[in-house]
Amino acid sequence: MLRCTHQRSCAHFSSSRSVVPPARRSRTSRIHHQPYRSWKQLTACARRKSFCTTCTVAAVEERDFSTSSMDENQMWRQRWSNGSPPHAPFAPPPHPTYDLAEVVQFALAEDAGELGDVTTLSTVPEDLEGQATFLAKADGVLAGLAVADLVFSTVDPCLSVSWSGKDGDHIKSGTKFGVVKGSARSILVAERIALNFMQRMSGIATATAAMTDRMQGTSARILETRKTAPGLRLPDKWAVLIGGGKNHRIGLFDMVMIKDNHVTSAGGVVPAIQHAQDFVRRKHKNIPIEVETRTLEEVKEVLQFLESDKHSLVKRLMLDNMTKLDSSAPGGVDVSMLKEAVKLVNGRVDTEASGNVTIDTVKAIAQTGVTYISCGALTHSFQALDISLKIAILD
Secondary structure: OEOOOOOOOOHHHOOOEOOOOOOOOOOOEEEOOOEOOOHHHHHHOOOOEOOEOOOOEOOEEEOOHHHHHHHHHHHHHHHHEOEOOOOOOOOOOOOOOOOHHHHHHHHHHHHHOOOOOHHHHHHOOOOOEEEEEEEEOOOEEOOOHHHHHHHHHHHOOOOEEEEOOOOOOEEOOOOEEEEEEEEHHHHHHHHHHHHHHHHHHHHHHHHHHHHHHHOOOOOOEEEOOOOOOOOOHHHHHHHHHHOOOEOOOOOOOOOEEEOHHHHHHHOOHHHHHHHHHHHHHHHOOOOOEEEEEOOHHHHHHHHHHHHHOOOOOEEEEEEEOOOEEOOOOHHHEEOHHHHHHHHHHOOOOEEEEEOOOOOOOHHHHHOOOOOEEEOOHHHHOOOOOOEEEEEEEOO
């Protein structure tokens, strides 16, 4: 039987736990609390773990990976099941397999390497208590506060985090919007990972809000795409919601999206639609179908098919690259072809404009009457919001 060696009073670590030796390293291993000789051992088990970085304490037990992972996802999402937390009013987008806790753990293990935070361990006394303040160093939209909560609680459940701001707030440079108190070591170990998530998500939310503001007076909604950072699909798309946008498909599983390569492989747009509809009906899934079109002729071909199949599952047409940058046109973009395509569709299905979408052109594109405008730049070409965390020592 082993106890946590943390010197501070912490109910989370107060009880004794039996230890299962980490004899096997498999994807079903989970770390709880057991002393670690080195961070190499912790990193090897990063696939399934929760750990206290201050104590470097953990234990391993075998369990079913898929079931437990889903349970953890559900537990984390329960924060929004009976009303949203005050500082995180926007619920994360749904995803059947994404485990944000695991992503946070990987980020911490990546940062820790074999030895942990050697600077903090060598310069900061173990029993030192601190209070750190979050400070915005640029104007923007706050996002990622709940993810920061998860980072701090993963590093050290004894840390106390309080927020005076919330996701979606438009803040000015110099605004203080949160405080974290507790072990100075724990705060410093968690600092960069928490800020990385918050700065990225706030940057995406800020870019999305700017696009949304430009589109005021139209009925169009801004969407992101699947051009997200690998492993950060959910935080990236969550940030779009916080910024006032709407999510496109979360992944390959929640919408059939027939693009040019699918059309080529299927032998034409009509066979591609037919195969897709057969697949969805056979699987008994409520999965919408979107079809990409690049010319007015392709739009007409899809519309002709919809006329022949009154029960078609096609719910949206993508009008891809039907705009042309033109400095002499209003908004710097020629939208005549896009406008004609929207007129042809005439509301029979939703429409989505894609291509040449910037903060300067989005207003003119929205004024064509499209339902949605998708913009990959929201999640791949944004500017992260500058946020700092300054610590003060408590007596």
